[in-house]
Amino acid sequence: MAAISPENHGLRLAVRYAVLVLIAIIFVFPLVFMVMSSLKPDQQLLADTSSLRAFLPVGDVSLNNYTKAFQRAPIGLFVLNSVLVTGLTVVLCLLICSMAGFAFVYLNWRGRDLILSVVLATLIVPFETIAIPLLLLVSKLPWIGWEGITIGWLNSYRVQIIPWIADALTIFLFVQYFKGLPRELIEAARVEGATWFQIYWRVVMPLSGPVLATAAILKFLVMYNQYLWPLIVVQQEQYRPVMVGLQYFFQLNIAWGEVMAYLTMITVPVLAFYLALQRAFIASIASTGVKG
Amino acid sequence: MKLKYFVACTVAAQTLTLGAAIAQTPLTIWYHGAGNEVESALINQIVADFNASQSDWSVSLESFPQGAYNDSVVAAALAGNLPDILDVDGPVMPNWAWAGYMQPLPLDEAVIADFLPGTKGYWDGQLYSIGLWDAAVALVTRQSTLDALDLRTPTLAEPWSGDEFMAALDAAKVSGDWEYAFDPGMAWTGEWYPYAFSPFLQSFGGDIVDRSTYQSADGVLNGDAAVAFGEWWQSLFTGGYAPGTSQDPAARDNGFIEGRYAFSWNGNWAALNALNSFDDTLFLPAPDFGNGPKIGAASWQFGVSGTSEHPDGAAAFIEFALQDEYLAAFSNGIGLIPATASAAAMTENYAEGGAMAVFFALSEAQALVRPVTPGYVVQAKVFEKALADIANGADVVDTLDAAVDEIDADIARNSGYGH
Numbered sequence: 001m002a003a004i005s006p007e008n009h010g011l012r013l014a015v016r017y018a019v020l021v022l023i024a025i026i027f028v029f030p031l032v033f034m035v036m037s038s039l040k041p042d043q044q045l046l047a048d049t050s051s052l053r054a055f056l057p058v059g060d061v062s063l064n065n066y067t068k069a070f071q072r073a074p075i076g077l078f079v080l081n082s083v084l085v086t087g088l089t090v091v092l093c094l095l096i097c098s099m100a101g102f103a104f105v106y107l108n109w110r111g112r113d114l115i116l117s118v119v120l121a122t123l124i125v126p127f128e129t130i131a132i133p134l135l136l137l138v139s140k141l142p143w144i145g146w147e148g149i150t151i152g153w154l155n156s157y158r159v160q161i162i163p164w165i166a167d168a169l170t171i172f173l174f175v176q177y178f179k180g181l182p183r184e185l186i187e188a189a190r191v192e193g194a195t196w197f198q199i200y201w202r203v204v205m206p207l208s209g210p211v212l213a214t215a216a217i218l219k220f221l222v223m224y225n226q227y228l229w230p231l232i233v234v235q236q237e238q239y240r241p242v243m244v245g246l247q248y249f250f251q252l253n254i255a256w257g258e259v260m261a262y263l264t265m266i267t268v269p270v271l272a273f274y275l276a277l278q279r280a281f282i283a284s285i286a287s288t289g290v291k292g
Numbered sequence: 293m294k295l296k297y298f299v300a301c302t303v304a305a306q307t308l309t310l311g312a313a314i315a316q317t318p319l320t321i322w323y324h325g326a327g328n329e330v331e332s333a334l335i336n337q338i339v340a341d342f343n344a345s346q347s348d349w350s351v352s353l354e355s356f357p358q359g360a361y362n363d364s365v366v367a368a369a370l371a372g373n374l375p376d377i378l379d380v381d382g383p384v385m386p387n388w389a390w391a392g393y394m395q396p397l398p399l400d401e402a403v404i405a406d407f408l409p410g411t412k413g414y415w416d417g418q419l420y421s422i423g424l425w426d427a428a429v430a431l432v433t434r435q436s437t438l439d440a441l442d443l444r445t446p447t448l449a450e451p452w453s454g455d456e457f458m459a460a461l462d463a464a465k466v467s468g469d470w471e472y473a474f475d476p477g478m479a480w481t482g483e484w485y486p487y488a489f490s491p492f493l494q495s496f497g498g499d500i501v502d503r504s505t506y507q508s509a510d511g512v513l514n515g516d517a518a519v520a521f522g523e524w525w526q527s528l529f530t531g532g533y534a535p536g537t538s539q540d541p542a543a544r545d546n547g548f549i550e551g552r553y554a555f556s557w558n559g560n561w562a563a564l565n566a567l568n569s570f571d572d573t574l575f576l577p578a579p580d581f582g583n584g585p586k587i588g589a590a591s592w593q594f595g596v597s598g599t600s601e602h603p604d605g606a607a608a609f610i611e612f613a614l615q616d617e618y619l620a621a622f623s624n625g626i627g628l629i630p631a632t633a634s635a636a637a638m639t640e641n642y643a644e645g646g647a648m649a650v651f652f653a654l655s656e657a658q659a660l661v662r663p664v665t666p667g668y669v670v671q672a673k674v675f676e677k678a679l680a681d682i683a684n685g686a687d688v689v690d691t692l693d694a695a696v697d698e699i700d701a702d703i704a705r706n707s708g709y710g711h
Contacts, residue, residue, distance in 0.1 A: 043546070046542035049542065071329065072329060073327055135370060135371055136370060139373065152371075154368075154373055231360050231363055232363065232364065232367030233367070235364055235368060237326070237355065247327070247357030247359040248327030250359045251358065252561050253545065253561075253565075
């Protein structure tokens with residue numbers, strides 16, 4: 001075996017960085033293209049696509065597309081709707097799914113393994129196959145609100161939130177993570193007389209930062225990118241989320257600059273959310289990798 | 293005494309208000325114009341004018357982005373949540389009527405006697421929808437192009453024959469002045485294919501489905517005429533006359549005005565762009581491939597939903613919207629062809645001598661609605677795929693036979709679609 005000389009080490013490092021930079025470019029360039037294109041008039045935007053100018057703020061650069069985008073669609077409303085629906089769903093999902101995971105891992109009850117298997121089996125069912133039955137169901141469900149008892153959940157925030165709170169993937173993430181926590185902690189708490197809820201809330205959840213971050217990011221992406229479900233259950237503009245709002249920009253003559261401006265604006269909350277949880281997310285991935 | 297007087301006045305005022313509220317029955321309308329400022333302003337104006345013009349009905353509008361509209365309507369129909377008045381794309385109407393999403397439109401035929409044929413939506417012998425405008429396609433070029441290639445200017449009375457059209461493309465190709473001689477618009481997928489290209493097939497003598505029975509495509513989509521069309525269609529791409537399915541959408545949008553294409557097959561909605569770019573823009577009629585020159589017809593129309601309990605109110609609104617002033621306003625606003633000649637005379641571009649008046653004449657003379665059958669929504673997709681495959685080099689006969697099989701199987705699966 002050849003010894004690793006300083007020259008070899010430097011070369012390997014250079015190659016490694018070159019590959020990493022190349023991969024980074026592949027992932028970053030679409031975002032750069034989007035932002036740069038949002039600053040250009042359509043004619044220039046289309047002309048620049050055949051050269052590196054597409055990734056540079058050159059030519060007739062302005063914020064006109066942003067102004068026009070705000071004139072075309074109520075962007076603030078769409079972003080607010082998406083953030084509200086996504087935020088509430090993520091919080092409720094973390095609460096409910098972590099409780100479910102806790103029950104599957106720590107509580108002994110008849111049929112536990114069978115139920116867990118059934119829950120996990122739903123992972124292979126694509127949403128598109130249950131969209132119509134779910135639509136028919138929510139259109140007939142009762143609700144108690146300010147107007148008293150009403151029938152049907154269509155055209156509301158709740159119809160965009162409640163059906164998405166519990167999901168098999170998030171429950172699975174919690175189950176896997178909880179299995180890795182030391183049993184001794186739970187047993188010690190039981191000996192001290194703690195209730196199951198106290199153990200869940202005061203022992204397990206404080207140790208679950210990484211899985212909470214991972215589940216939150218994955219759920220956030222699913223909810224923020226929702227298109228089909230809000231499309232079929234929401235007919236009123238006041239409840240529309242950002243992805244359905246994107247359709248406002250696809251007229252007969254597509255204003256690509258405005259499309260890019262809109263995409264840039266609606267991408268900001270996603271990036272902000274990811275950056276806020278990035279450290280915990282990576283820790284979760286890392287802890288999964290070294291487990292055992 | 294003052295208190296009694298106040299109470300009496302309050303009760304009287306509330307009674308009057310309640311009376312007015314009861315008198316005005318609420319109606320809802322769904323429209324596909326969200327995101328289009330001009331279109332939204334126009335439809336809002338019509339709704340406001342209608343509400344102010346009478347005291348029986350109060351219409352409220354909900355706008356949808358066009359790309360999401362049809363799916364929203366179908367979902368709402370399943371959930372039993374349709375509005376009173378629907379906006380429907382002409383060729384889709386028979387499917388929605390057949391499925392029960394729409395009911396016949398109780399409108400006096402005399403009101404629409406002067407409307408362009410493509411604006412009237414009939415299914416099963418009854419009027420279901422009516423449009424305020426139509427759309428038309430023309431062969432867009434420049435007078436300087438015809439002069440440079442020494443070509444005669446085709447007219448409605450004497451359009452180019454298929455041979456003349458191909459001779460024109462040959463001349464443009466040989467000149468080397470353009471990247472491609474002809475831009476059919478392959479980058480515009482979806483409904484553009486059946487709308488824009490099936491008229492070529494019909495001009496050859498074929499069709500998407502046999503309109504005498506609507507029970508099969510056999511013989512019309514794979515007969516001799518259809519095969520001749522398919523071979524001609526394929527030759528446009530193998531012969532280097534036209535850009536294929538990989539055409540960049542940007543090239544489709546701007547290629548003609550950038551001088552990359554000598555002839556462009558395009559709609560009246562894009563005409564203003566061409567007119568603003570060249571002062572010698574021409575809109576030529578479709579060529580005649582032997583069975584008469586044809587172009588597509590039928591655009592968005594209004595109808596009454598199948599669940600509306602107030603078809604009379606819905607019809608009252610639709611009739612109100614059919615006034616010439618609104619037809620002209622839509623035309624001036626978004627460039628579409630007004631449904632009547634009297635409205636056309638009120639517009640900037642479609643009045644006699646107007647820059648786009650030729651489109652009104654084209655609609656009158658050459659328009660042929662797409663197959664009036666609930667199965668069209670499936671047939672359109674099959675046709676689109678077949679044409680894309682042929683353009684990409686697939687065997688013409690095999691591809692058309694496969695398309696016929698697929699269409700016939702769908703018709704059989706749906707028990708003939710009620711024909």
